[in-house]
Amino acid sequence: MHLNLTDTHCHFYSDENSEDLPSQIERCSTLGVTKILMPNIDLDSIEPMHLLEDAHPSLCKSMMGLHPTYVKETYKSDLERIYEWFGKRNYVGVGEIGMDLYWDKSTQIWQEDAFLTQIGWAIEKNLPVSIHSRSATQEVIQLLKSYKGKVTGVFHCFSESKELADEIVKLGFYLGIGGVVTFKKAGIAEVIAQIGLDRVVLETDSPYLAPTPFRGKRNEPAYTRYVADRLSELTGKSIEEVSQITQNNVKTVFGL
Numbered sequence: 001m002h003l004n005l006t007d008t009h010c011h012f013y014s015d016e017n018s019e020d021l022p023s024q025i026e027r028c029s030t031l032g033v034t035k036i037l038m039p040n041i042d043l044d045s046i047e048p049m050h051l052l053e054d055a056h057p058s059l060c061k062s063m064m065g066l067h068p069t070y071v072k073e074t075y076k077s078d079l080e081r082i083y084e085w086f087g088k089r090n091y092v093g094v095g096e097i098g099m100d101l102y103w104d105k106s107t108q109i110w111q112e113d114a115f116l117t118q119i120g121w122a123i124e125k126n127l128p129v130s131i132h133s134r135s136a137t138q139e140v141i142q143l144l145k146s147y148k149g150k151v152t153g154v155f156h157c158f159s160e161s162k163e164l165a166d167e168i169v170k171l172g173f174y175l176g177i178g179g180v181v182t183f184k185k186a187g188i189a190e191v192i193a194q195i196g197l198d199r200v201v202l203e204t205d206s207p208y209l210a211p212t213p214f215r216g217k218r219n220e221p222a223y224t225r226y227v228a229d230r231l232s233e234l235t236g237k238s239i240e241e242v243s244q245i246t247q248n249n250v251k252t253v254f255g256l
Helices: 015-031 046-055 075-087 108-125 137-147 162-170 187-195 221-235 239-254
Strands: 005-007 033-038 060-062 094-100 129-134 153-155 174-177 200-202
Touching: 005 200, 005 221, 005 239, 015 033, 015 221, 033 046, 033 221, 046 060, 075 108, 094 108, 094 137, 108 129, 108 137, 129 137, 137 162, 162 174, 162 187, 187 221, 200 221, 200 239, 221 239
Parallel strands: 005 033, 033 060, 094 129, 129 153, 153 174, 174 200
Antiparallel strands: none
16 A cells, blocks of 8 residues: 655654654654655744755755744744745745734734735745634634635644635635544544545644544654544545545645
8 A cells, every 4th residue: 555645734843853753754654654844933943944854855845934923023023034045945835824812812913914924925936825823713714815816725733613614715725634633522523524635635733733542642744644544534535545635635735
């Protein structure tokens, strides 16, 4: 059985992953994970992300962006420094960008400005976006409506209602489905059973949100396979079909 799975959202460069990278990469090979897409989060994550991509260029691909929870008083100068990287290297996307009103609502105006600035980059560079949306999905959807047809990408770690999924798909975006879909009481499982895989890509968000049976432990990109297995159960499709459909979606969104 030859699988071709892409983890479309993985913080593989994080300290939690650094101790056993070789064995993690070996497990990726064993379980059919052939690509790892790494979204940037802030100024400090740029160097370790680039080093990992340079060490494993066929496996690891970088995105560039500023994560909403790192949008602080200095965000405008941070964005300027991040934007300069697009002139130095190639990236597969702009990310991780978006809004997070779960941790801090006081920065909402800054977050919106940073998000729209980076949407502008994606349009300018003809790149997809990787969107972080926590307690802010309706707000993000509203902001994106005026860009319909101009930008595409993934709502990463999607675990919300079918109604929101439908709105996201209408805007031309895809749903990033990760370990949460394997949790016993996850409503997203019912949503996937209803909507199918036409607009779904796989992800882990490693080192966070490990799927069952590893829940509560460190996540890793090889566990993309456990997400794919769960989607196979929910949709009645073989694991090979899940691999093919989600990989076609990765090609459509990220050109990989």
